Amino acid sequence: IVGSAPSGHTAGYFLAKKGHRVVIFEAAAEPGGMLRLGLPPYRLPKHTVDRDIKNVTALGVEIRPGVTIESISKLRAEGYDAVFLGVGAAVSKRLGIEGDELHGIVGGIEFLIAAHAGGSFDIAGKHIAVIGGGNVAIDVARTARRLGAASVAIVYRRTREEMPAAREEIHDALAE
Numbered sequence: 001i002v003g004s005a006p007s008g009h010t011a012g013y014f015l016a017k018k019g020h021r022v023v024i025f026e027a028a029a030e031p032g033g034m035l036r037l038g039l040p041p042y043r044l045p046k047h048t049v050d051r052d053i054k055n056v057t058a059l060g061v062e063i064r065p066g067v068t069i070e071s072i073s074k075l076r077a078e079g080y081d082a083v084f085l086g087v088g089a090a091v092s093k094r095l096g097i098e099g100d101e102l103h104g105i106v107g108g109i110e111f112l113i114a115a116h117a118g119g120s121f122d123i124a125g126k127h128i129a130v131i132g133g134g135n136v137a138i139d140v141a142r143t144a145r146r147l148g149a150a151s152v153a154i155v156y157r158r159t160r161e162e163m164p165a166a167r168e169e170i171h172d173a174l175a176e
Contacts (some may be wrong), residue, residue: 005033
């Protein structure tokens, strides 16, 4: 299995329960995909991710973190009978407008990954605009506030009621 996010762990869990020998390859230093790398701890505590990983490894699934797979053919040549790709989509979509490549413009997913890895951002005391209305936008806004932004505005093309983010997440962000 390539990727240790939810789809990779789920596939590994059920394959192991059916008696298959399973190896999960993960490019990151720790397993869990975006659950570990990008979701803020207030939404998903790290001990919950650790528990879910232990549930999979307890069935005999081997996880190899820090391994980037560059060739499925090579895996097959190494003796793997099947390959499941659960690589996720941990890349933000660019806006495609003038200026979206300027300094200080950061994709939401990249911001969350860097913020939770301890990256430093010069946002303390600054006014931040977050473009989008989904859960990633809410997570970015709340994380930016927690990193010291003076204010955060979420800019969405429709009304608040039409935002795709979970209602409770919007409520909590407004309260914060």
